[in-house]
Structure formats: C-alpha cells, structure tokens
Amino acid sequence: MKSDELKSGSKQLKTASEHGIQALWHFLAELSHRCPLQCPYCSNPVQLEKKTGELTTDEWKSVIDQAVDMGMHQIHLSGGEPTVRHDLEDIVEHCTVKGLYTNLITSGVLLNPDRLKKLEKLGLEHVQLSFQDTDNENADRIGGYKGGHAKKLEVAKWVREVELPLTCNCVVHRQNIDNLENFIQMALDLDAERVEIAQVQYYGWALKNRAAFIPTPEQLDHATEIVEKARIDLKGKLVIDYVIPDYYAKHPKNCMGGWGRRFLNMNPKGEVLPCHAAETIPHLKFDNVREKSLKWIWENSEAFNLYRGTDWMPDPCKSCDRKEIDWGGCRCQAMALTGDAKNTDPACSISPLHKEIFAMAAEEARRAPPEFIYRRYGVRFNSPI
Amino acid sequence: MKDILKINESVKPKFPKHVRFRHNKARDEWVILAPERLVKLDPVAVEILKLVDGKVSVGEISTDLSKKFNAPKEVIMKDVIEMLQELSDKGFIEE
Numbered sequence: 178m179k180s181d182e183l184k185s186g187s188k189q190l191k192t193a194s195e196h197g198i199q200a201l202w203h204f205l206a207e208l209s210h211r212c213p214l215q216c217p218y219c220s221n222p223v224q225l226e227k228k229t230g231e232l233t234t235d236e237w238k239s240v241i242d243q244a245v246d247m248g249m250h251q252i253h254l255s256g257g258e259p260t261v262r263h264d265l266e267d268i269v270e271h272c273t274v275k276g277l278y279t280n281l282i283t284s285g286v287l288l289n290p291d292r293l294k295k296l297e298k299l300g301l302e303h304v305q306l307s308f309q310d311t312d313n314e315n316a317d318r319i320g321g322y323k324g325g326h327a328k329k330l331e332v333a334k335w336v337r338e339v340e341l342p343l344t345c346n347c348v349v350h351r352q353n354i355d356n357l358e359n360f361i362q363m364a365l366d367l368d369a370e371r372v373e374i375a376q377v378q379y380y381g382w383a384l385k386n387r388a389a390f391i392p393t394p395e396q397l398d399h400a401t402e403i404v405e406k407a408r409i410d411l412k413g414k415l416v417i418d419y420v421i422p423d424y425y426a427k428h429p430k431n432c433m434g435g436w437g438r439r440f441l442n443m444n445p446k447g448e449v450l451p452c453h454a455a456e457t458i459p460h461l462k463f464d465n466v467r468e469k470s471l472k473w474i475w476e477n478s479e480a481f482n483l484y485r486g487t488d489w490m491p492d493p494c495k496s497c498d499r500k501e502i503d504w505g506g507c508r509c510q511a512m513a514l515t516g517d518a519k520n521t522d523p524a525c526s527i528s529p530l531h532k533e534i535f536a537m538a539a540e541e542a543r544r545a546p547p548e549f550i551y552r553r554y555g556v557r558f559n560s561p562i
Numbered sequence: 563m564k565d566i567l568k569i570n571e572s573v574k575p576k577f578p579k580h581v582r583f584r585h586n587k588a589r590d591e592w593v594i595l596a597p598e599r600l601v602k603l604d605p606v607a608v609e610i611l612k613l614v615d616g617k618v619s620v621g622e623i624s625t626d627l628s629k630k631f632n633a634p635k636e637v638i639m640k641d642v643i644e645m646l647q648e649l650s651d652k653g654f655i656e657e
Contacts, residue, residue, distance in 0.1 A: 251595060344597050412651060
C-alpha cells in the first residue's frame with residue numbers, strides 16, 4: 178500500500194476530458210464470477226465475488242443506458258460464466274434495444290439449443306466460445322470439467338444452427354501448444370468466422386500457475402510460424418487473432434489501448450475497473466455504479482486517472498518515443514513483477530528487470546510443469562501470488 | 563469453408579452477419595463493428611457503405627456515386643473496389 182503516493186498524486190490527477198479522452202468504446206461486463214469451469218489461467222481476480230453481491234437486472238440495465246449515452250459501441254457479456262444468470266435474456270434484449278453490438282463470451286457448457294435460439298431472437302450478435310484444447314481428455318483436465326469439451330463442440334453446432342456468428346477462443350500454453358494446428362482446423366470444421374489464439378497472460382490465477390503454462394521460446398517461435406502461415410493460407414476465410422505471451426515480446430503490449438482511454442470493465446458487484454486485472458493492484462480504490470454515475474466514474478475515478486496519459490510515467494517510459502504507442506505496457510504486470518505499478522512493464526526490453534524475468538520464465542519453461550492450482554469458485558486466497 | 567472473395571464490378575457486396583455498419587448516436591459517427599473490432603471510416607467510405615445491401619452490385623454503387631459526386635464512374639469504381647477488397651480481406655465484407 179502506497180498511501181503517500183496516492184495522496185500526493187490525487188491533487189494533480191487530470192480527468193478523462195483533461196486528457197482529451199472523449200468517450201469509451203468497449204465495455205466488458207462481468208455479469209457473475211460464478212463458473213462451472215476451473216481454468217487455472219482464469220482472468221478473474223483471485224478473490225471472487227459471491228452471488229449475493231451481484232448487481233440486479235435493473236442495475237445492469239441502468240448502467241447499459243448510461244454507457245450508451247457515453248457513446249459506447251460494444252458490450253461483451255462475460256464472467257465467470259455469464260449464462261449462470263437467469264436474466265441474461267433480459268440484459269441481451271436491453272442491449273439490442275439500445276443499439277449496442279452485443280457479444281457473449283461463454284464456456285458454453287450451460288447452454289442448450291432453446292436458450293441460444295432465444296438469445297439470437299433477442300438480438301445477440303456474436304458468440305465467443307472458449308476451448309481449452311482440441312482433445313477431450315486434456316481439455317477437460319485443463320478446464321477441470323468432465324465432458325466439457327464434447328459439450329462445447331455440440332454448442333458450437335447449435336450456435337451455427339441459429340446462424341449466430343462464432344469465434345473460437347483458444348487459450349494456448351505449453352500444455353496444448355503442440356495442438357495449435359488442430360485448434361485452427363477445429364475452428365474451420367466448426368464453421369467459425371474467427372479464431373482467437375491467445376497465449377496465457379500472467380496475472381492473478383495464471384501467475385500462480387505460470388510455471389505450468391509458460392512455453393519455451395522455441396515452442397513460441399514454432400507457434401508463431403504456424404499462425405503466420407495459416408493467416409496467409411486462410412486470408413478472407415478465417416480471421417485469426419493472435420496474442421503472444423508478452424514475456425517474449427520486444428515491446429510491451431499496448432494494454433487496453435492505454436489505461437482508461439477506451440475500455441472499461443465492470444465486475445459483478447458494480448465496481449468499475451480500467452481493466453479486468455486491475456484488482457491485482459492493491460492500492461487502487463474502485464468506484465461503484467451503486468454510488469456514482471458511470472460518467473462520473475469514467476471522468477473522475479482515481480483508479481482511472483492515476484495511470485491515464487503519460488504524466489505518471491517515470492523513466493525509461495517518460496523519455497521513450499513509444500510512450501504514446503504502448504502507454505508503458507501493463508500496470509498490473511508491473512505491479513505483479515516489480516512491486517510498483519508505475520514501473521515500466523518488465524515485458525519491455527528496455528525495462529531493467531526484463532532480462533531477469535525473461536530468464537526466470539524461460540527456466541520455468543524448461544522444467545517439468547507443476548500441478549495446476551485450479552480456480553475454484555468459493556475458495557479464497559489471501560494473496561494474489 | 564468460405565472462398566476468398568475477389569471484388570469486381572458484378573459482385574453484390576454485403577456485410578457478414580457478425581459485422582454491423584452502424585450509426586452511433588451519442589458520437590454522431592458511422593463505424594463498422596465486429597467482435598473486438600471497431601473500424602472508423604472516412605466520409606467517402608461511409609457513402610459507399612451506405613449503399614451496400616447485398617442487392618446492388620459494385621458497378622451500380624459506382625454509377626450511383628458518380629452521379630451524386632459528379633465524377634467519372636471508372637475513377638469512383640477504382641476506389642470502391644479498392645476499399646471493399648480491403649474490408650473483404652479483413653472479413654468485414656462478403657458476397
């Protein structure tokens with residue numbers, strides 16, 4: 178906790194409009210942290226929210242109205258598992274009425290054909306279905322859910338039957354990366370428009386399990402070759418989005434398009450976050466839509482304004498000519514790996530800690546993978562690492 | 563599996579189901595929306611895309627625009643094909 182840093186910082190914090198940031202584009206709505214799967218790389222915070230704290234249907238509708246008035250283009254209905262909520266249909270219908278591009282990010286295992294048909298009728302525009310691997314046994318082991326993969330293949334067919342567009346979300350790591358070509362083939366076989374090949378990013382649960390997931394540099398290079406070839410071969414047929422683990426990148430990722438510039442995340446109890454991992458930064462205080470308007474929060478919330486723009490940056494970010502390209506990389510990763518969220522993201526090759534962390538990760542990748550620490554709903558840990 | 567689309571005069575372009583060409587009221591701007599994608603458009607692109615409905619051909623779109631902007635059809639059609647091909651390669655336009 179760095180309370181002195183916050184105090185001195187608050188006085189000079191600029192608001193969104195003072196940064197020239199007009200309105201938000203993307204909204205990640207975590208409807209619930211409940212989920213039947215237990216993926217050890219889950220992007221939810223390590224401390225999961227209970228059902229009793231979740232926002233009501235009317236509270237969600239009110240937030241959606243506010244976001245539309247702020248110029249939002251897209252809403253991603255996510256979780257946990259968004260389909261655990263029985264009012265998902267009401268929320269989708271409301272998004273449609275408001276003219277939002279509405280995307281469902283789901284594990285699929287709780288869906289049935291009737292519910293999908295209904296969601297499509299109510300205006301749902303796209304489904305992102307997660308896959309843990311391409312073979313049953315390993316996929317079910319990673320997701321911690323027996324029969325999950327077979328069910329997902331069925332769900333993908335139902336999605337296409339109601340003519341909903343489909344993206345296969347494939348999270349890859351050292352324990353499934355050898356199946357990369359099969360992932361792409363699976364997306365083609367399932368008639369998906371798009372496949373997302375995302376290497377695990379290491380925060381929260383994934384950081385706990387990093388040694389089990391991090392690929393070797395050789396595995397990564399091979400994977401990148403496969404993706405690049407497929408992108409050429411399948412141009413105009415299948416859109417392939419590819420995210421590498423940023424430990425092995427030269428420049429850090431342009432995380433969230435810059436802190437508080439175009440994206441916000443709302444957790445199940447109504448706290449508004451600049452990214453879905455922001456709760457891993459312990460000194461951030463989040464404002465809640467139960468107390469303040471979304472517009473006020475976007476404009477004034479300290480959690481947003483602390484790392485907006487470039488004024489907060491120390492060197493080497495401050496003097497870097499890429500500071501308005503990658504915005505210093507990821508604050509959560511800087512916090513997790515250096516203990517200070519203001520430091521340069523160690524994924525950046527200019528970070529003084531880059532070599533050390535790269536070497537540590539590469540060493541982990543060469544050893545046998547340890548057992549997973551599963552993300553189990555209801556289990557609480559005291560520390561994020 | 564879908565085939566690669568080569569845009570020419572007779573193609574009748576349309577937006578795939580997961581792609582929306584939409585006017586954002588709060589911002590007063592037209593954009594293309596797709597999963598985790600947002601394409602900002604210049605005024606010329608907006609004029610072209612307003613005519614895209616899966617029923618009219620690239621040639622007809624170009625004729626319309628050449629009248630509207632009082633410019634030779636061939637010049638307009640070159641721009642129309644180039645823009646639609648780029649969008650098609652990225653999965654934002656199909657036939």
